[in-house]
Amino acid sequence: xxxxxxxxxxxxxxxxxxxxxxxxxxxxxxxxxxxxxxxxxxxxxxxxxxxxxxxxxxxxxxxxxxxxxxxxxxxxxxxxxxxxxxxxxxxxxxxxxxxxxxxxxxxxxxxxxxxxxxxxxxxxxxxxxxxxxxxxxxxxxxxxxxxxxxxxxxxxxxxxxxxxxxxxxxxxxxxxxxxxx
Numbered sequence: 001x002x003x004x005x006x007x008x009x010x011x012x013x014x015x016x017x018x019x020x021x022x023x024x025x026x027x028x029x030x031x032x033x034x035x036x037x038x039x040x041x042x043x044x045x046x047x048x049x050x051x052x053x054x055x056x057x058x059x060x061x062x063x064x065x066x067x068x069x070x071x072x073x074x075x076x077x078x079x080x081x082x083x084x085x086x087x088x089x090x091x092x093x094x095x096x097x098x099x100x101x102x103x104x105x106x107x108x109x110x111x112x113x114x115x116x117x118x119x120x121x122x123x124x125x126x127x128x129x130x131x132x133x134x135x136x137x138x139x140x141x142x143x144x145x146x147x148x149x150x151x152x153x154x155x156x157x158x159x160x161x162x163x164x165x166x167x168x169x170x171x172x173x174x175x176x177x178x179x180x181x
């Protein structure tokens with residue numbers, strides 16, 4: 001497991017680093033290697049905030065907790081991550097996994113920062129390269145919930161078409177499927 005620890009508004013502490021690494025070892029039983037973990041430890045006056053982002057085998061899970069003790073915040077955020085992973089594993093057992101593990105890379109082009117000020121029409125400010133995993137609609141909804149996102153682009157495992165699942169204002173989900181002519 002590759003762990004990156006970032007300290008914000010506080011001194012770096014080897015004790016906190018090793019404590020976070022020790023606690024993150026618990027999540028190995030839920031997901032396969034390689035696992036990349038980013039731990040952000042922040043102190044704001046009396047609030048101690050621990051944020052963890054895990055990336056492994058096509059999934060990304062984020063959680064944050066805040067208390068008045070950094071060790072308690074780390075315990076709470078790891079418990080939250082563990083609950084999310086347990087729920088994810090249980091949902092995977094209910095659904096048949098797709099045999100196709102190909103990933104499709106999508107890239108977007110970005111306009112340079114200097115030209116933004118000169119343009120009058122809207123421009124793309126930020127872009128992100130994502131890996132699209134073939135999955136069912138149910139898996140896509142589950143992944144979107146785990147990421148706490150409002151939409152998710154994915155490849156439908158049965159049709160191999162790029163689809164978008166999104167959260168509607170009424171709390172339900174919507175699906176955008178391409179139509180071939």
